[in-house]
Amino acid sequence: MRPSLLLSLLIYLLVLGGLATVNGALLVLAVPLVLYLGAGLLFGPGDVHLELERSIDVERVTQGKPVEVRLRVTNRGGHIEQLWLQDKLPLGLERLDGETSLLAELPAGAHLELRYRVQGGRGFYRFVNVQSTLSDRLGIMRWSQELPAPGRIFVLPEMTRLKHVAIRPLQTVGYSGIIPARQGGAGVEFLGVRAYQAGDPLRRINWLASARHRQALFSNEFEQERGANVGLILDARIRSDIDTSQGSIFEHAVTATASLAQALLNDGNRVGLLVYGGYLAWTYPGFGKIQRERILRALVRASPGASQVFDKLEKLPTRIFPAHSQLILVSTLHHDDLPVLIRLRARGYQVMVVSPDPVAFEVQILGSRPAAELGIRLARLEREVLIKRLQRAGVQVLSWDVSQPFDQAMRLALSRIPPWVRPIHI
Amino acid sequence: MNGNKQFNAQLRSQATTPIWSLRWLSVILAAAPLVALYFWIARWEIALALGLIAVLWPLTPARWEWTGSAGLVFLVLAAAGGIGLAAPPLWSLVGLAAALSGWDLERFTRQLLSAGQVLEPQRHIRRHVLRLAALVVLGLGLGWAALNFRVDLEFGVALALSVLAVLGLAQGIRHLMQTTRHG
Numbered sequence: 001m002r003p004s005l006l007l008s009l010l011i012y013l014l015v016l017g018g019l020a021t022v023n024g025a026l027l028v029l030a031v032p033l034v035l036y037l038g039a040g041l042l043f044g045p046g047d048v049h050l051e052l053e054r055s056i057d058v059e060r061v062t063q064g065k066p067v068e069v070r071l072r073v074t075n076r077g078g079h080i081e082q083l084w085l086q087d088k089l090p091l092g093l094e095r096l097d098g099e100t101s102l103l104a105e106l107p108a109g110a111h112l113e114l115r116y117r118v119q120g121g122r123g124f125y126r127f128v129n130v131q132s133t134l135s136d137r138l139g140i141m142r143w144s145q146e147l148p149a150p151g152r153i154f155v156l157p158e159m160t161r162l163k164h165v166a167i168r169p170l171q172t173v174g175y176s177g178i179i180p181a182r183q184g185g186a187g188v189e190f191l192g193v194r195a196y197q198a199g200d201p202l203r204r205i206n207w208l209a210s211a212r213h214r215q216a217l218f219s220n221e222f223e224q225e226r227g228a229n230v231g232l233i234l235d236a237r238i239r240s241d242i243d244t245s246q247g248s249i250f251e252h253a254v255t256a257t258a259s260l261a262q263a264l265l266n267d268g269n270r271v272g273l274l275v276y277g278g279y280l281a282w283t284y285p286g287f288g289k290i291q292r293e294r295i296l297r298a299l300v301r302a303s304p305g306a307s308q309v310f311d312k313l314e315k316l317p318t319r320i321f322p323a324h325s326q327l328i329l330v331s332t333l334h335h336d337d338l339p340v341l342i343r344l345r346a347r348g349y350q351v352m353v354v355s356p357d358p359v360a361f362e363v364q365i366l367g368s369r370p371a372a373e374l375g376i377r378l379a380r381l382e383r384e385v386l387i388k389r390l391q392r393a394g395v396q397v398l399s400w401d402v403s404q405p406f407d408q409a410m411r412l413a414l415s416r417i418p419p420w421v422r423p424i425h426i
Numbered sequence: 427m428n429g430n431k432q433f434n435a436q437l438r439s440q441a442t443t444p445i446w447s448l449r450w451l452s453v454i455l456a457a458a459p460l461v462a463l464y465f466w467i468a469r470w471e472i473a474l475a476l477g478l479i480a481v482l483w484p485l486t487p488a489r490w491e492w493t494g495s496a497g498l499v500f501l502v503l504a505a506a507g508g509i510g511l512a513a514p515p516l517w518s519l520v521g522l523a524a525a526l527s528g529w530d531l532e533r534f535t536r537q538l539l540s541a542g543q544v545l546e547p548q549r550h551i552r553r554h555v556l557r558l559a560a561l562v563v564l565g566l567g568l569g570w571a572a573l574n575f576r577v578d579l580e581f582g583v584a585l586a587l588s589v590l591a592v593l594g595l596a597q598g599i600r601h602l603m604q605t606t607r608h609g
Contacts, residue, residue: 003533006495008599010502015595017506019588025515028572029505032523032565034595036530039561041598084541099542105550112545137557139533 004140007037040140049077052130052149060154066096066117067153071130074111081105084133085114090125093118093153120155122254124300127151154300157254160407162263169228169350170324175287177227177268185224192221227268229285231321232257232295234302235331236277237311241304242332242358244365249332250304252356252402257330259406260354261295273298274320276313278305282320313340318347326350332358333386342393352396359383360401453483453532456501456525463508463517476504483528494532501525519569523562530558 011030018026051074061067071087086101098116106112129146172179184191193206196217209218234257241250257273264271265288272285273295283298285291309315313336321327327344331337333355345351359379366372387397398413400406457480464473479500486493502525505518534554544550579587 001492001495003495004599006498008595010499011595014502014506015591019592021510023509025509025518025573026506028515028569029502029509029519029522031569031572032519032526032562033502035561035565035568036526037598039557084537101540101542102545103537103541103543103550104545105553114543137554138530138561139537 002142004037004040007033007140011037036138037140040136040138043081043136044141045078045080045134045136045143047077048080048134048143050074050132050147051076052147054127054149054151056151056153059152060156062156063122063158064119066119068115068117069127069151071114071149072111073106073114073132075106075108077108079108080134081137082135082139083112084135085112086131087114087127087149088129088131089118090127092123093120093125118153120153122155122157122251122300125153125155154297156296157251157258157299159255159258159262160405162259162407162410164267165260165263165410167228167230167264167326167350167352169230169326170348171322172226172228173270175227175268175270177225179226179228179269180223183224184221187222187225189223189225190220191223193218194221195219227270227287229322229325230264230269230271231285231325231327232261232271232273233316233327233329233331234273234275234299235329236275236302236304238277238304238306239311240332240334242361243304246365248304249356249358249361249402253330253332254299254302256354256356256400256406258296258299260328260330262292265292271295272321274317275302276310276316277302278307278310280310280317313337316340318344318349321349324348324350326352328352328354330354332356333383335382335386338386338389341390341395345394351394352398353390354398354400355387357383357399357401360403364403450484453480453497453528456480456521456528459517459521459524460501460504460508463513463521467508467511467513469511472504472507476501491536494529498525498529515573516570519566519573523566527558527562
């Protein structure tokens with residue numbers, strides 16, 4: 001109950017009791033209460049005009065890095081005897097030091113600063129309002145309001161630096177990159193020998209081949225190196241995630257996607273991202289650092305979600321990916337994903353699957369229990385069969401035990417193109 | 427700034443904070459005149475109940491915010507009841523003023539403890555206690571004066587003054603409720 005209401009009721013009770021019983025002493029009892037209430041009325045906040053300004057030292061941080069938040073409040077109105085300011089921390093942020101609430105007196109024109117440091121896991125955190133309660137010194141006259149003080153923090157996913165991701169899509173784009181384009185031109189890889197054409201530099205002439213023929217010169221031809229269209233697909237279906245007290249496998253999938261995006265963009269590819277889960281979040285393909293930032297921001301917001309429509313990969317909107325491009329699916333994999341991936345391969349997409357190993361992840365958490373041994377063996381066999389069938393369909397698969405660093409797993413498995421993936425000219 | 431931090435840390439340890447001692451003192455002071463009053467008029471059961479309230483009130487968990495208000499209501503009713511039982515009204519007045527300060531200090535303590543940081547805490551507490559003391563002293567003084575000065579009024583005048591008092595009070599409270607708003 002508000003203090004002013006409680007006091008008013010007691011005063012009424014005493015005054016009416018005094019009048020009803022014609023007892024002056026009861027009326028006298030109301031005097032301290034009336035004075036107390038009157039003081040609240042007299043010294044309560046009058047002209048209220050507060051200005052709030054929030055500053056965050058870095059809006060974009062990597063996981064585990066603390067961020068300092070400052071909140072400056074300036075009183076543009078009359079004298080405030082008591083100001084109680086409480087900042088609301090977005091869910092998921094943890095306060096490291098400093099305070100998020102402050103009780104102080106604020107004279108007209110003066111200002112105060114609230115300062116604290118927070119830390120959070122991967123995510124997008126938005127500060128909206130600050131709760132302010134102004135009152136007289138005794139807290140009788142109160143004025144509560146929520147003042148807007150917007151702010152945001154992007155906590156980026158962890159990333160590992162990958163040296164090279166070996167991809168070989170059927171088509172390349174017209175920009176330079178590092179993927180052999182199977183076309184003659186400026187490059188370093190030898191492609192073949194052709195008849196000399198006027199303008200060919202002398203150092204390109206293949207003297208051995210030319211010596212074998214009279215009246216004919218031959219030039220070496222090198223393979224052009226181009227960028228490619230790459231579509232990254234992050235599986236954010238709730239059933240693909242294993243969320244435990246010691247972490248979530250989805251976080252590893254996000255780390256892998258971010259690392260792949262960074263490496264592929266560094267190699268001059270055109271990369272897009274589709275987060276497939278509770279909804280579809282599509283980041284249109286692009287090049288360079290701005291695209292890297294777009295993809296990272298999309299990954300910051302990504303979270304596992306449930307949807308009846310997108311529960312299976314069947315609803316994957318393949319038309320958004322350019323024809324014959326490279327697709328990289330980051331998923332823990334399910335048996336019903338197999339036909340969809342084979343279909344994608346049949347349509348001419350070069351498909352790679354990076355699969356954080358859910359069995360190894362769970363075993364690591366559960367520990368080795370005799371009762372679970374058989375179950376673990378069965379789950380491993382099922383997964384191996386699935387991976388083998390995918391590989392037979394021409395899909396590159398990296399089964400990643402998340403206890404191993406991602407760059408190490410990538411270096412071992414996907415830094416070279418396996419012979420069976422070498423594309424067929426069409 | 428360092429002193430502030432130290433005091434804020436001290437504020438959280440209830441036993442060492444002067445404000446908590448003040449609260450205990452205030453609650454005991456609130457109940458003592460009323461306990462004595464009910465002993466005086468030989469109403470042992472009420473005196474015992476008041477004594478029990480005085481002991482239990484500061485011991486209630488901090489999350490029970492209603493205990494302060496309930497204690498105040500009970501003590502005000504006890505003070506009014508004392509007057510009804512023809513006990514000395516000055517004792518009731520002192521008990522009520524002390525109950526008011528106990529209730530106020532309890533709310534103030536809760537507020538201090540819920541705030542993460544209190545700027546210039548010693549000054550803040552001193553100013554609060556000074557205003558409360560001034561109001562209590564003024565209230566007791568005015569009450570004492572009202573009890574000792576007798577004015578004889580005609581019935582009609584008394585009725586008109588009563589109606590005026592009730593209307594004025596209603597107006598004041600309405601204004602108070604309007605200005606104590608949530609934005």
